[in-house]
Amino acid sequence: METLTKAKKKTKKEKAIKINGAEAVVKSLLAEGIDLIYGYPGGAIMPVYDEFYKYQDKLHHVLTRHEQGAIHAAQGYARVSGKVGVAIATSGPGATNLITGMADAQIDSTPVVCITGQVGSNLLGTDAFQETDIVSISTPVTKWNYQITKASEIPEILAKAFYIAKSGRPGPVLIDITKDAQFGELDFEYKKCEKIRSYNPVPKMDKAQVKAAAELINKAKKPFIIFGQGVILANAEEELRELIEKADIPAASTLLGLSALPTEHEFNMGMVGMHGHYAPNVLTNECDVLIAIGMRFDDRVTGNLETYAKQAKVVHFDIDPSEIDKNVKTDVAVLGTVKETLVALNTIINQNINQKWHQEFKDLHQIEYKEIIHPEINPTKEKLTMGEVINAINNETNGEAIIVSDVGQNQMFASRYANFKQSKSVVTSGGLGTMGFSLPASIGAKLGAPSREVVAIIGDGGFQMTIQELGTIMQTKVPVKIVVLNNEFLGMVRQWQEMFFDRRYASTVMTNPEFTAIVEGYGIKAKKVSKRENLSAAVSEMIASKDSFFLEVIVEKEGNVFPMIPTGATVSDIRLK
Amino acid sequence: MKKEIYTISIYTENNLGLLNRISSIFLKRHINIESLTASSSEIENVTRLIIVASLTEESVKKVIGQIEKQIEVIKAYYHTNEESIYIQSALFKIKSNLLFDERQIQNIIKNSNAQIVTVSPEFFVIEKSGRKEEIEALYDELLPFGIMQFVRSGRISVTKEEMKISELLKKQLN
Ligand SMILES: Cc1ncc(C[n+]2csc(CCOP(=O)(O)OP(=O)(O)O)c2C)c(N)n1
Numbered sequence: 001m002e003t004l005t006k007a008k009k010k011t012k013k014e015k016a017i018k019i020n021g022a023e024a025v026v027k028s029l030l031a032e033g034i035d036l037i038y039g040y041p042g043g044a045i046m047p048v049y050d051e052f053y054k055y056q057d058k059l060h061h062v063l064t065r066h067e068q069g070a071i072h073a074a075q076g077y078a079r080v081s082g083k084v085g086v087a088i089a090t091s092g093p094g095a096t097n098l099i100t101g102m103a104d105a106q107i108d109s110t111p112v113v114c115i116t117g118q119v120g121s122n123l124l125g126t127d128a129f130q131e132t133d134i135v136s137i138s139t140p141v142t143k144w145n146y147q148i149t150k151a152s153e154i155p156e157i158l159a160k161a162f163y164i165a166k167s168g169r170p171g172p173v174l175i176d177i178t179k180d181a182q183f184g185e186l187d188f189e190y191k192k193c194e195k196i197r198s199y200n201p202v203p204k205m206d207k208a209q210v211k212a213a214a215e216l217i218n219k220a221k222k223p224f225i226i227f228g229q230g231v232i233l234a235n236a237e238e239e240l241r242e243l244i245e246k247a248d249i250p251a252a253s254t255l256l257g258l259s260a261l262p263t264e265h266e267f268n269m270g271m272v273g274m275h276g277h278y279a280p281n282v283l284t285n286e287c288d289v290l291i292a293i294g295m296r297f298d299d300r301v302t303g304n305l306e307t308y309a310k311q312a313k314v315v316h317f318d319i320d321p322s323e324i325d326k327n328v329k330t331d332v333a334v335l336g337t338v339k340e341t342l343v344a345l346n347t348i349i350n351q352n353i354n355q356k357w358h359q360e361f362k363d364l365h366q367i368e369y370k371e372i373i374h375p376e377i378n379p380t381k382e383k384l385t386m387g388e389v390i391n392a393i394n395n396e397t398n399g400e401a402i403i404v405s406d407v408g409q410n411q412m413f414a415s416r417y418a419n420f421k422q423s424k425s426v427v428t429s430g431g432l433g434t435m436g437f438s439l440p441a442s443i444g445a446k447l448g449a450p451s452r453e454v455v456a457i458i459g460d461g462g463f464q465m466t467i468q469e470l471g472t473i474m475q476t477k478v479p480v481k482i483v484v485l486n487n488e489f490l491g492m493v494r495q496w497q498e499m500f501f502d503r504r505y506a507s508t509v510m511t512n513p514e515f516t517a518i519v520e521g522y523g524i525k526a527k528k529v530s531k532r533e534n535l536s537a538a539v540s541e542m543i544a545s546k547d548s549f550f551l552e553v554i555v556e557k558e559g560n561v562f563p564m565i566p567t568g569a570t571v572s573d574i575r576l577k
Numbered sequence: 578m579k580k581e582i583y584t585i586s587i588y589t590e591n592n593l594g595l596l597n598r599i600s601s602i603f604l605k606r607h608i609n610i611e612s613l614t615a616s617s618s619e620i621e622n623v624t625r626l627i628i629v630a631s632l633t634e635e636s637v638k639k640v641i642g643q644i645e646k647q648i649e650v651i652k653a654y655y656h657t658n659e660e661s662i663y664i665q666s667a668l669f670k671i672k673s674n675l676l677f678d679e680r681q682i683q684n685i686i687k688n689s690n691a692q693i694v695t696v697s698p699e700f701f702v703i704e705k706s707g708r709k710e711e712i713e714a715l716y717d718e719l720l721p722f723g724i725m726q727f728v729r730s731g732r733i734s735v736t737k738e739e740m741k742i743s744e745l746l747k748k749q750l751n
Binding site: 135139197199200325 | 605
């Protein structure tokens with residue numbers, strides 16, 4: 001009788017089974033619904049790789065060509081799928097190669113879990129072969145990190161890792177696992193983590209604050225919304241749209257907020273910031289109520305804080321209390337997920353009409369269109385411009401592609417000129433500005449959203465920072481489209497040298513290899529275009545291709561991105577040339 | 578804005594790496610930590626850190642925000658000197674012969690409310706608890722006689738205001 005009830009209890013609770021730590025890592029990943037991870041093997045993580053071999057039908061491992069590639073791919077995956085990206089590497093150099101990606105994911109709030117092998121716990125602190133104190137090294141660039149030294153800790157710590165990475169304001173988590181913990185045995189039982197007593201991921205919404213926000217917005221004559229990635233992370237795109245339409249508010253995006261509102265939406269005024277659009281930057285300093293939604297007032301957005309939106313009352317919606325008043329003093333702060341707070345706000349917001357105010361945006365946009373946009377996409381000069389290449393891609397993809405831009409001029413042109421119809425269409429390294437991000441991130445993006453077209457836009461400089469990931473594309477056959485905008489310069493730095501250093505082009509000239517030959521060496525179809533008449537056919541061949549495809553476009557060497565707010569200048573002093 | 582001395586009290590879970598995370602919040606902003614003490618608190622398994630630093634109120638608020646963001650931090654507070662009750666302790670090691678040869682030393686010890694903790698043939702040790710200034714005053718008085726060793730602890734402090742950490746912990750678990 002007694003044994004019977006005991007047995008019953010066990011099946012009910014899910015049986016604990018005896019396995020080793022390495023297998024527990026795999027089973028924990030599976031329990032979290034992970035079926036795809038990115039990584040690179042090595043000594044200290046071999047027991048886990050051995051389990052990958054056994055579980056390969058359930059858990060697909062993408063072998064990148066560098067650990068940096070693995071974590072950027074995991075980031076790309078996370079950004080388009082909303083799921084947690086997982087990157088895995090060995091100890092020492094494998095682990096340190098993940099650092100740039102962790103810093104990138106930390107500053108861009110991307111949920112990633114990194115797993116690294118570590119030397120045996122008896123060797124810790126002895127300068128053993130490939131021992132690095134990755135927990136200390138990664139501390140400032142992770143949301144949380146932990147070193148596992150006992151097999152029995154694995155399920156609980158990994159459950160915590162996933163919970164922390166994806167809850168609240170997402171971020172990267174690193175779990176370092178000593179080799180003996182991978183070999184050690186444990187009774188495996190997995191319970192998802194749902195709470196940590198010291199951690200409050202979503203602050204409680206304060207209805208009084210929502211009301212105060214609504215009062216300011218309802219009274220506003222010139223309200224203006226700046227939305228950021230917080231809207232996408234909270235799946236609040238619909239609520240944002242409802243607010244904008246109901247209260248008739250012009251809205252602009254941060255770099256990472258792009259695609260949360262369709263480009264073509266009539267109230268979408270474009271992008272704010274250093275190379276953002278003219279009207280929203282200028283009118284930031286004209287609005288009477290500035291409504292910031294899921295954004296963090298980065299210095300690339302605000303320019304000089306002393307002269308930023310001083311005339312406006314500021315309402316800030318965010319999930320992270322430490323963002324409130326960090327850079328810009330707010331009049332009303334509404335904490336909580338942007339979804340929850342916008343739902344509450346929308347019920348008490350009044351319908352409004354701000355026609356004259358909208359007209360101010362339209363008038364300024366006309367100036368930008370005439371002086372910058374029109375000549376960029378309809379150039380009279382012989383050489384191709386970056387803007388016209390992006391425009392050709394728009395025409396071919398109908399604004400339905402995920403655009404994974406790198407860093408530099410290519411990124412700004414992609415962000416300014418690409419059209420987006422649906423959310424999660426932009427993957428780019430915003431806060432860190434990591435050159436080399438886009439090629440590996442595009443691999444993850446395509447694997448995270450296989451039904452969507454994924455186009456990487458990269459400069460000739462950034463391409464060569466992670467060019468080895470062409471090998472990953474070759475091996476996995478992931479059909480990403482790669483566009484290199486070749487200006488034979490480190491273009492963005494060159495532009496600054498032109499503008500602020502009297503054209504002293506110190507170390508920005510690039511002598512480049514024949515990229516198409518390299519790409520073809522990897523068995524990827526490649527094409528090079530330098531003439532306008534060949535551009536649209538080449539883009540259309542690329543988009544039509546079922547396989548991955550590489551397109552190099554030789555563009556104007558000394559093209560510049562405008563408008564521009566020089567570093568530290570006032571947003572409204574944005575320069576058109 | 579004017580800089581002031583703030584006592585930052587942090588209630589945390591026990592965790593090896595947390596101190597590293599917290600000190601890097603100060604490091605990153607070039608804020609010098611004047612003293613740091615870690616100890617158990619009134620709640621089981623909860624550690625209390627006390628950090629003293631000189632900074633503006635605006636920056637202490639931001640620092641608290643960053644500290645509270647750390648996963649294992651339960652709650653962080655900042656207080657001015659007026660809002661807290663605080664002391665530090667110090668140990669002075671002095672040559673034993675002085676205690677008998679220099680009568681004055683005995684008076685100094687008595688007047689400063691310090692205690693002799695140990696006496697050996699070679700040296701004796703005085704312990705003094707109090708405000709930093711009191712300890713410094715004693716130091717200055719003893720200096721002419723020769724101090725073999727001196728050490729001062731970090732500040733420990735309790736607040737005049739109630740903390741309600743247990744309630745907070747209960748709330749976050751539900
Ligand atoms: C890893 C890294 N190193 C250096 C920089 C500084 N940086 C920013 S933009 C840029 C030039 C990028 O050149 P390229 O990739 O050719 O793109 P372009 O600007 O020409 O489009 C550089 C060097 C950076 N952002 N990231």
